[in-house]
Amino acid sequence: MIYFASRTGNVRSIIGRLSLPHAEIQRHTVVQEPFLLFTYTDGLGEVPELVSGFMERNSELCKGIIVSGNRNYGHALFALAGDKLNEQYSIPIVCKMDLRGKETDDEQIQKYYERVIRNENLS
Template sequence: MIAFASRTGNVRYIISKLGLPNIEISQGLVVNQPFLLFTYTDGLGQTPNIVEQFLLHNSQLCKGVIASGNSNFGQAVFCKPANTISEKYNIPIVRKIELRGFQSDYDAIIEFYNKVIGLVGV
């Protein structure tokens, strides 16, 4: 499954293209299965508060992080939540995506998902 947060609709759009099981992060959500985390970038590189709160109770099952961002704000802040989450929770970065991304981004996410999440259920 992919647990995601979307503010402007870019992440939600990408989720719709992936065709993978997903759930939108809401206040108090607790998951009981392995997942990939997909977040947007807030402000100037901050991790959205709802994502931080979600990880407090769910980080143990997170198998990778994906972030969407806008490189016009500079490489120092582009998809910075992926770096922050990866370092804090020792979770691999799956992909950093410019806005709505490209097919190659979607393919890479699906490939990672099938290798990592697909094996967990075996």
């Protein structure tokens, strides 16, 4: 499963291209299975509040972080929410995507999902 948050529609658009199970994060979402987190970067490199709360409740089952950002904000701020989540929870970053990403980003996510999430659910 991929749990995601989307503000401008970029993340939702990418999710729509992937043929993977997904659910949008709601204020009190609690998960029971391994998942990937897909988030956007808020403001000047911040983790969205909704995602912060979600991760406080669910980080132990998170197996990877996918994050979108905008390269126009510069290298230091690009997809910084992913770096902050990685630092706080020691969860690997699967992919950093610029805006709506590229086909190669989609492939990278698909391969990681197959290798990590599907194998985890077979155990």
